[in-house]
Amino acid sequence: xxxxxxxxxxxxxxxxxxxxxxxxxxxxxxxxxxxxxxxxxxxxxxxxxxxxxxxxxxxxxxxxxxxxxx
Amino acid sequence: xxxxxxxxxxxxxxxxxxxxxxxxxxxxxxxxxxxxxxxxxxxxxxxxxxxxxxxxxxxxxxxxxxxxxxxxxxxxxxxxxxxxxxxxxxxxxxxxxxxxxxxxxxxxxxxxxxxxxxxxxxxxxxxxxxxxxxxxxxxxxxxxxxxxxxxxxxxxxxxxxxxxxxxxxx
Numbered sequence: 001x002x003x004x005x006x007x008x009x010x011x012x013x014x015x016x017x018x019x020x021x022x023x024x025x026x027x028x029x030x031x032x033x034x035x036x037x038x039x040x041x042x043x044x045x046x047x048x049x050x051x052x053x054x055x056x057x058x059x060x061x062x063x064x065x066x067x068x069x070x
Numbered sequence: 071x072x073x074x075x076x077x078x079x080x081x082x083x084x085x086x087x088x089x090x091x092x093x094x095x096x097x098x099x100x101x102x103x104x105x106x107x108x109x110x111x112x113x114x115x116x117x118x119x120x121x122x123x124x125x126x127x128x129x130x131x132x133x134x135x136x137x138x139x140x141x142x143x144x145x146x147x148x149x150x151x152x153x154x155x156x157x158x159x160x161x162x163x164x165x166x167x168x169x170x171x172x173x174x175x176x177x178x179x180x181x182x183x184x185x186x187x188x189x190x191x192x193x194x195x196x197x198x199x200x201x202x203x204x205x206x207x208x209x210x211x212x213x214x215x216x217x218x219x220x221x222x223x224x225x226x227x228x229x230x231x232x233x234x235x236x237x238x239x240x
Contacts, residue, residue, distance in 0.1 A: 008219035015223060019151050019168040020185035022205070022224040026197040026231065027188055038115050062220045064208055 013043060013059055022064075107140045109156065111165075111182045118165070118187065119156070127180060128155040129172060130230075140178045147172045151227040153190070153234045154182065164190050166231055195235050202228035 005015050024035050047054040107127060111119035128137045131147035149170045156163045170184030205228060209221035 005219045005223055008215045010216065010219060014220075016169050016185050018220050018223050019227050022201070022227050023151070023166065023168040023186045023188065023231075025201055026193055026228070028192050028194045031188075031192060062216055064205065064217060064220050064224060 010062070011059070014062055018062060018064070105140050106178070107138065107142075108179045109182065110179065111154075111156075111184075111187075113184055113187055122156075122158075124156045124158040126157040127172075127182075128157070129153075129182075131172065138172075138174060138180060142174050142178070142180075144176045145174045147174075149182075149184065150230070152230050154187075164234075166190060166193065166234060168227065190234060193231065193235065195232075198228055198231050198235065202232065 003015075021039075024039065027035055043059045044056050045059075046056045105125075106123040107125065109119045109122045109124055109127060110117070111122070126137055126139050128135070129147075130136075130150045130152035132150055133147060136147065149167060149172055151167065151169050154165050154167055156165075165187045166189075167182075167184035168186040170182065173181040173183075175181065202225065205221045205224035209218055209225050212218040212221060
Protein backbone atom coordinates (compact mmCIF):
# COMPACT_ATOMS: atom_id res chain seq x y z
CA UNK A 1 0.00 0.00 0.00
CA UNK A 2 1.45 3.36 -0.95
CA UNK A 3 0.18 6.71 0.25
CA UNK A 4 0.83 10.15 -1.23
CA UNK A 5 1.34 11.64 2.24
CA UNK A 6 4.02 9.07 3.03
CA UNK A 7 5.80 9.88 -0.23
CA UNK A 8 5.82 13.52 0.88
CA UNK A 9 7.75 12.52 4.00
CA UNK A 10 4.92 12.40 6.53
CA UNK A 11 4.50 9.64 9.08
CA UNK A 12 1.29 8.02 10.28
CA UNK A 13 1.18 10.09 13.48
CA UNK A 14 1.24 13.27 11.46
CA UNK A 15 -1.31 11.92 9.01
CA UNK A 16 -3.73 10.87 11.72
CA UNK A 17 -3.41 14.11 13.66
CA UNK A 18 -4.08 16.17 10.51
CA UNK A 19 -7.23 14.14 9.90
CA UNK A 20 -8.31 14.39 13.54
CA UNK A 21 -7.77 18.14 13.60
CA UNK A 22 -9.71 18.53 10.34
CA UNK A 23 -12.63 16.65 11.87
CA UNK A 24 -12.55 18.67 15.13
CA UNK A 25 -12.85 21.90 13.15
CA UNK A 26 -16.24 20.98 11.74
CA UNK A 27 -17.96 19.83 14.92
CA UNK A 28 -20.90 21.96 16.04
CA UNK A 29 -20.08 25.17 17.90
CA UNK A 30 -21.54 23.95 21.20
CA UNK A 31 -18.99 21.11 21.31
CA UNK A 32 -15.97 23.31 20.55
CA UNK A 33 -15.14 24.30 24.16
CA UNK A 34 -14.92 20.64 25.15
CA UNK A 35 -12.88 19.85 22.03
CA UNK A 36 -10.39 22.65 22.69
CA UNK A 37 -9.22 20.79 25.81
CA UNK A 38 -7.87 17.88 23.79
CA UNK A 39 -6.33 19.93 20.99
CA UNK A 40 -2.56 20.14 20.56
CA UNK A 41 -0.94 16.82 21.35
CA UNK A 42 2.82 16.59 21.33
CA UNK A 43 5.18 13.69 20.94
CA UNK A 44 8.81 13.95 21.96
CA UNK A 45 11.36 11.25 21.47
CA UNK A 46 15.00 10.67 22.30
CA UNK A 47 17.45 7.94 21.49
CA UNK A 48 19.05 6.29 24.50
CA UNK A 49 22.57 4.98 24.21
CA UNK A 50 24.64 3.39 26.96
CA UNK A 51 22.11 4.40 29.63
CA UNK A 52 22.16 8.05 28.57
CA UNK A 53 19.40 9.96 26.88
CA UNK A 54 20.22 11.73 23.65
CA UNK A 55 18.73 15.03 22.55
CA UNK A 56 14.93 15.29 22.52
CA UNK A 57 13.27 15.60 19.15
CA UNK A 58 9.61 16.25 18.52
CA UNK A 59 7.35 15.18 15.67
CA UNK A 60 6.57 18.49 13.97
CA UNK A 61 2.95 19.59 13.61
CA UNK A 62 1.99 20.40 10.03
CA UNK A 63 -0.10 23.57 9.87
CA UNK A 64 -2.78 24.00 7.22
CA UNK A 65 -4.49 27.10 8.61
CA UNK A 66 -3.29 30.38 10.03
CA UNK A 67 -3.40 30.33 13.82
CA UNK A 68 -6.20 32.89 13.90
CA UNK A 69 -8.51 30.61 11.94
CA UNK A 70 -7.95 27.54 14.09
CA UNK B 71 9.55 -6.57 7.48
CA UNK B 72 12.89 -6.22 9.24
CA UNK B 73 10.97 -5.19 12.37
CA UNK B 74 9.08 -8.49 12.38
CA UNK B 75 12.25 -10.44 11.72
CA UNK B 76 13.89 -8.80 14.72
CA UNK B 77 11.06 -9.28 17.17
CA UNK B 78 9.92 -12.76 16.24
CA UNK B 79 12.14 -15.79 16.19
CA UNK B 80 11.76 -17.83 13.00
CA UNK B 81 9.98 -20.61 14.92
CA UNK B 82 7.52 -18.13 16.41
CA UNK B 83 6.85 -16.72 12.97
CA UNK B 84 6.17 -20.18 11.63
CA UNK B 85 3.79 -20.97 14.48
CA UNK B 86 1.89 -17.75 13.77
CA UNK B 87 1.60 -18.54 10.08
CA UNK B 88 0.23 -22.02 10.73
CA UNK B 89 -2.29 -20.71 13.23
CA UNK B 90 -3.52 -18.10 10.75
CA UNK B 91 -3.78 -20.69 8.02
CA UNK B 92 -5.90 -22.87 10.29
CA UNK B 93 -8.97 -20.61 9.97
CA UNK B 94 -9.86 -18.77 6.79
CA UNK B 95 -13.67 -18.85 6.69
CA UNK B 96 -16.29 -17.55 9.10
CA UNK B 97 -18.16 -20.85 8.83
CA UNK B 98 -15.26 -22.56 10.58
CA UNK B 99 -15.76 -20.49 13.73
CA UNK B 100 -16.54 -22.25 16.97
CA UNK B 101 -19.71 -20.21 17.41
CA UNK B 102 -19.63 -19.13 21.04
CA UNK B 103 -21.01 -15.64 20.45
CA UNK B 104 -24.69 -16.43 19.78
CA UNK B 105 -24.61 -14.36 16.60
CA UNK B 106 -23.69 -11.09 18.28
CA UNK B 107 -20.65 -8.97 17.63
CA UNK B 108 -19.10 -7.43 20.75
CA UNK B 109 -17.71 -3.98 20.07
CA UNK B 110 -15.16 -1.90 21.95
CA UNK B 111 -14.94 1.53 20.32
CA UNK B 112 -12.34 3.78 21.92
CA UNK B 113 -10.84 7.21 21.39
CA UNK B 114 -7.82 8.57 23.27
CA UNK B 115 -10.16 10.66 25.46
CA UNK B 116 -13.26 8.47 25.72
CA UNK B 117 -14.62 4.96 25.41
CA UNK B 118 -17.68 5.30 23.19
CA UNK B 119 -18.58 1.62 23.37
CA UNK B 120 -17.46 -0.97 25.85
CA UNK B 121 -18.60 -4.52 25.26
CA UNK B 122 -21.63 -3.32 23.30
CA UNK B 123 -23.50 -6.07 21.45
CA UNK B 124 -24.38 -5.33 17.84
CA UNK B 125 -25.41 -7.34 14.80
CA UNK B 126 -23.21 -5.76 12.18
CA UNK B 127 -20.59 -3.04 11.75
CA UNK B 128 -20.03 -1.35 8.38
CA UNK B 129 -16.85 0.65 7.90
CA UNK B 130 -14.52 1.85 5.19
CA UNK B 131 -10.99 0.54 5.38
CA UNK B 132 -7.97 1.40 3.26
CA UNK B 133 -8.36 -2.00 1.58
CA UNK B 134 -12.04 -1.34 0.80
CA UNK B 135 -15.44 -1.06 2.47
CA UNK B 136 -16.39 -3.93 4.70
CA UNK B 137 -19.25 -5.17 6.80
CA UNK B 138 -18.40 -7.25 9.83
CA UNK B 139 -20.71 -9.81 11.42
CA UNK B 140 -20.19 -12.07 14.42
CA UNK B 141 -17.56 -14.82 13.97
CA UNK B 142 -15.73 -12.79 11.34
CA UNK B 143 -12.32 -14.04 10.35
CA UNK B 144 -9.61 -12.42 12.54
CA UNK B 145 -8.14 -9.41 10.77
CA UNK B 146 -6.68 -5.94 11.25
CA UNK B 147 -7.83 -3.11 9.01
CA UNK B 148 -6.61 0.47 8.72
CA UNK B 149 -9.64 2.74 8.64
CA UNK B 150 -10.06 5.63 6.22
CA UNK B 151 -11.73 8.85 7.33
CA UNK B 152 -15.33 7.74 7.00
CA UNK B 153 -18.54 6.52 8.53
CA UNK B 154 -18.78 3.56 10.87
CA UNK B 155 -22.29 2.20 11.08
CA UNK B 156 -23.15 0.10 14.12
CA UNK B 157 -26.29 -1.89 13.40
CA UNK B 158 -28.07 -3.42 16.38
CA UNK B 159 -31.62 -4.58 17.12
CA UNK B 160 -32.54 -1.06 18.24
CA UNK B 161 -31.37 0.53 14.97
CA UNK B 162 -28.23 1.97 13.49
CA UNK B 163 -25.75 4.35 15.06
CA UNK B 164 -23.45 6.26 12.74
CA UNK B 165 -20.14 7.78 13.69
CA UNK B 166 -17.67 9.59 11.47
CA UNK B 167 -14.08 8.72 12.41
CA UNK B 168 -10.94 10.55 11.39
CA UNK B 169 -9.13 7.27 10.80
CA UNK B 170 -7.80 4.48 12.99
CA UNK B 171 -7.68 0.74 13.21
CA UNK B 172 -10.25 -2.03 13.49
CA UNK B 173 -9.04 -5.24 15.06
CA UNK B 174 -11.26 -8.28 14.66
CA UNK B 175 -10.47 -10.91 17.26
CA UNK B 176 -11.18 -14.64 16.87
CA UNK B 177 -13.90 -14.56 19.58
CA UNK B 178 -16.32 -12.12 17.87
CA UNK B 179 -14.84 -9.13 19.71
CA UNK B 180 -14.22 -6.13 17.46
CA UNK B 181 -11.91 -3.42 18.79
CA UNK B 182 -12.01 -0.08 16.99
CA UNK B 183 -9.46 2.61 17.80
CA UNK B 184 -9.81 6.08 16.32
CA UNK B 185 -8.24 9.44 17.09
CA UNK B 186 -11.45 11.43 16.73
CA UNK B 187 -15.07 10.47 16.14
CA UNK B 188 -18.36 12.35 16.07
CA UNK B 189 -21.94 11.36 15.50
CA UNK B 190 -23.16 12.71 12.16
CA UNK B 191 -25.65 15.02 13.90
CA UNK B 192 -22.78 16.68 15.80
CA UNK B 193 -21.21 17.89 12.55
CA UNK B 194 -21.86 21.39 11.22
CA UNK B 195 -22.46 21.02 7.43
CA UNK B 196 -21.68 24.69 6.76
CA UNK B 197 -18.31 24.38 8.49
CA UNK B 198 -17.60 21.32 6.32
CA UNK B 199 -18.32 23.25 3.13
CA UNK B 200 -16.22 26.25 4.23
CA UNK B 201 -13.27 24.11 5.33
CA UNK B 202 -13.47 21.97 2.20
CA UNK B 203 -13.04 24.97 -0.08
CA UNK B 204 -10.24 26.36 2.10
CA UNK B 205 -8.39 23.03 2.04
CA UNK B 206 -8.97 22.68 -1.71
CA UNK B 207 -7.49 26.12 -2.24
CA UNK B 208 -4.45 25.17 -0.15
CA UNK B 209 -4.03 21.81 -1.89
CA UNK B 210 -3.56 23.57 -5.22
CA UNK B 211 -1.81 26.78 -4.13
CA UNK B 212 0.54 25.66 -1.33
CA UNK B 213 4.21 26.20 -2.12
CA UNK B 214 5.69 23.21 -0.31
CA UNK B 215 4.78 19.61 -0.93
CA UNK B 216 4.12 18.70 2.72
CA UNK B 217 1.48 21.41 3.18
CA UNK B 218 -0.04 20.36 -0.13
CA UNK B 219 -0.33 16.74 0.97
CA UNK B 220 -1.68 17.77 4.38
CA UNK B 221 -4.39 19.79 2.63
CA UNK B 222 -5.11 16.83 0.37
CA UNK B 223 -5.71 14.65 3.45
CA UNK B 224 -8.22 17.24 4.68
CA UNK B 225 -9.93 17.46 1.28
CA UNK B 226 -10.39 13.68 1.25
CA UNK B 227 -11.86 13.76 4.77
CA UNK B 228 -14.24 16.66 4.07
CA UNK B 229 -15.44 15.13 0.78
CA UNK B 230 -16.14 11.85 2.52
CA UNK B 231 -17.92 13.71 5.31
CA UNK B 232 -19.98 15.74 2.86
CA UNK B 233 -21.19 12.66 1.01
CA UNK B 234 -22.01 11.00 4.35
CA UNK B 235 -24.08 14.02 5.38
CA UNK B 236 -25.91 14.26 2.05
CA UNK B 237 -26.60 10.53 2.13
CA UNK B 238 -28.31 11.00 5.47
CA UNK B 239 -30.58 13.72 4.10
CA UNK B 240 -31.94 11.47 1.34
